[in-house]
């Protein structure tokens with residue numbers, strides 16, 4: 001079955017980016033000229049997704065507005081002779097269908113995804129966590145959709161190898177690799193944020209999932225888990241006990257833009273990858289290095 005919908009949770013307060021996030025949703029903080037959430041939605045569009053469900057909270061309506069048309073701005077730009085920019089704004093406002101649902105209490109990622117239940121109906125769907133950006137010619141969500149299609153529409157968790165001292169920051173999977181595809185695992189277990197000594201592997205998810213709609217049954221059943229929150233990981237673990245769930249080591253460069261260091265790294269890297277500003281970026285970096293190294 002075609003994966004048409006991606007759920008993107010955006011209800012978080014973004015406290016790590018205060019005061020910038022006091023009035024502006026964290027997801028709208030830009031990396032170069034695009035807000036962070038734009039990259040996640042672009043990944044969805046390039047993966048063939050047709051609808052985004054944002055799981056929001058109060059103070060986040062600017063995210064939906066961002067993906068809507070702004071006719072006043074478009075006509076202002078056209079009247080000012082900036083038709084190319086007006087076309088870009090029109091394209092942005094029509095790039096994908098957006099709906100949203102409120103998460104009224106912040107009770108964890110599992111709870112956030114469960115809020116989208118009534119909008120998903122009976123279909124498998126993707127989950128994209130916008131704090132983690134993954135760049136690749138074939139978007140990571142598309143890679144996971146293909147693995148799902150090759151495995152009778154199973155749920156698929158995108159994973160990457162992390163240093164073992166970092167397992168406590170992620171959902172970690174355990175499983176057996178396929179004989180004919182060593183990057184795809186049949187998952188036996190998923191554990192939320194284990195200490196290195198308790199982690200079965202160092203295969204971690206940075207927040208990319210294809211989930212069959214049965215996940216909602218498990219989300220309804222799980223108790224509160226790590227941190228007192230309803231963990232998506234626990235529901236996936238329960239699902240893996242009853243049906244095939246795969247994990248796939250995806251291709252791509254991942255940036256953890258939820259931290260200041262990761263955000264800086266992504267900003268510099270994205271500038272380096274943009275032919276229009278690469279030379280300027282190199283010049284600035286060289287000048288700063290000269291000025292500040294002793």
Ligand code: G1P
Pocket residue numbers: 109129131132169170171172192193204205206207231232233
């Ligand atoms: C969530 C998930 C975790 C995943 C992580 C990726 O945790 O619960 O399994 O590895 O996102 O960023 P959070 O970072 O929201 O605590």
